[in-house]
Amino acid sequence: MPKIIVEVMLKPEILDPQGQAVAAALPRLGFTFAQSVRQGKRFEIEVVGEPTPAMLADVERAAEEFLANTVIESFVVKVEE
Amino acid sequence: MRIGVVTFPGTLDDRDAARAVEYAGAEAVSLWHGSDDLKHVDAVVLPGGFSYGDYLRCGAISAKAPIMKSIVVAAEHGFPVLGICNGFQVLAEAHLLPGALTRNADLHFLCTDQTLKIENNKTLWTSGFDAGQEIVIPMKNMEGNFNCDDATLHELESEGRVIARYVGANPNGSRAAIAGITNKRGNVVGLMPHPEHAIDLLTGPSKDGLTFFTSVLNAMVK
Numbered sequence: 375m376p377k378i379i380v381e382v383m384l385k386p387e388i389l390d391p392q393g394q395a396v397a398a399a400l401p402r403l404g405f406t407f408a409q410s411v412r413q414g415k416r417f418e419i420e421v422v423g424e425p426t427p428a429m430l431a432d433v434e435r436a437a438e439e440f441l442a443n444t445v446i447e448s449f450v451v452k453v454e455e
Numbered sequence: 456m457r458i459g460v461v462t463f464p465g466t467l468d469d470r471d472a473a474r475a476v477e478y479a480g481a482e483a484v485s486l487w488h489g490s491d492d493l494k495h496v497d498a499v500v501l502p503g504g505f506s507y508g509d510y511l512r513c514g515a516i517s518a519k520a521p522i523m524k525s526i527v528v529a530a531e532h533g534f535p536v537l538g539i540c541n542g543f544q545v546l547a548e549a550h551l552l553p554g555a556l557t558r559n560a561d562l563h564f565l566c567t568d569q570t571l572k573i574e575n576n577k578t579l580w581t582s583g584f585d586a587g588q589e590i591v592i593p594m595k596n597m598e599g600n601f602n603c604d605d606a607t608l609h610e611l612e613s614e615g616r617v618i619a620r621y622v623g624a625n626p627n628g629s630r631a632a633i634a635g636i637t638n639k640r641g642n643v644v645g646l647m648p649h650p651e652h653a654i655d656l657l658t659g660p661s662k663d664g665l666t667f668f669t670s671v672l673n674a675m676v677k
Contacts, residue, residue: 388557389600389602389628391560391561391562395562440519441511443548445553445555445602445604446555446602
């Protein structure tokens with residue numbers, strides 16, 4: 375079943391204390407690769423039938439109005455087979 | 456005068472808000488999130504809590520509730536609305552107020568008696584305070600960090616729409632130590648700390664919070 379994915383991230387200028395806390399914990403576990411961490415959200419939306427341009431436009435609108443708060447967050451919409 | 460208090464699933468402070476309304480001398484009317492009926496109230500309080508378990512974002516799902524559709528329309532015509540804590544988050548998510556409330560900068564849940572400076576005593580909800588008055592009311596939140604872009608901050612500051620600021624160390628990282636703001640018209644106010652918990656010395660650190668409720672009462676009676 376095809377899925378539409380919406381990924382939401384805090385805008386770069388918005389402080390992400392959760393991401394910072396994760397970044398601070400990684401070295402304590404012996405993982406030294408991280409310069410910084412930003413934490414976001416991923417929505418996996420199962421859809422009926424093949425995603426159409428109209429459906430994707432609706433998802434964009436839902437992301438703009440509801441799934442993301444564009445005052446502080448940005449989002450991307452993609453299709454996953 | 457009738458003041459509505461909205462209950463969403465997960466609201467905690469509706470009882471205290473209703474009690475504060477009655478202490479101020481108004482009739483408290485319970486409003487339910489799932490109905491669009493404002494029951495002919497003269498003003499409305501969106502109380503604190505964890506509506507919808509803070510799912511998605513604090514206040515995001517509540518902002519789309521049927522009662523909010525009615526409140527948004529009424530607020531645009533000057534209807535008085537006070538959002539406290541989660542209620543402030545709902546008002547921001549409903550775009551009745553600018554900006555957004557994000558995670559406290561230090562990731563700690565705050566629970567403290569907080570000193571505030573009243574910066575704007577011209578709104579319907581703050582008219583009973585003296586300009587620059589300092590008050591002490593409880594604060595308890597995880598997402599109280601007020602964020603907005605530079606243009607919005609400039610607009611808020613230049614139009615005097617910051618109604619209260621934190622005094623002393625900034626408790627949650629809010630821009631410009633903002634604790635509360637109002638819309639252009641001064642009828643919609645959002646405040647992160649809790650005036651409804653500071654109306655009686657038996658249960659609160661002061662009675663300072665009561666003035667928010669008596670302010671709107673006096674403003675409406677005039």
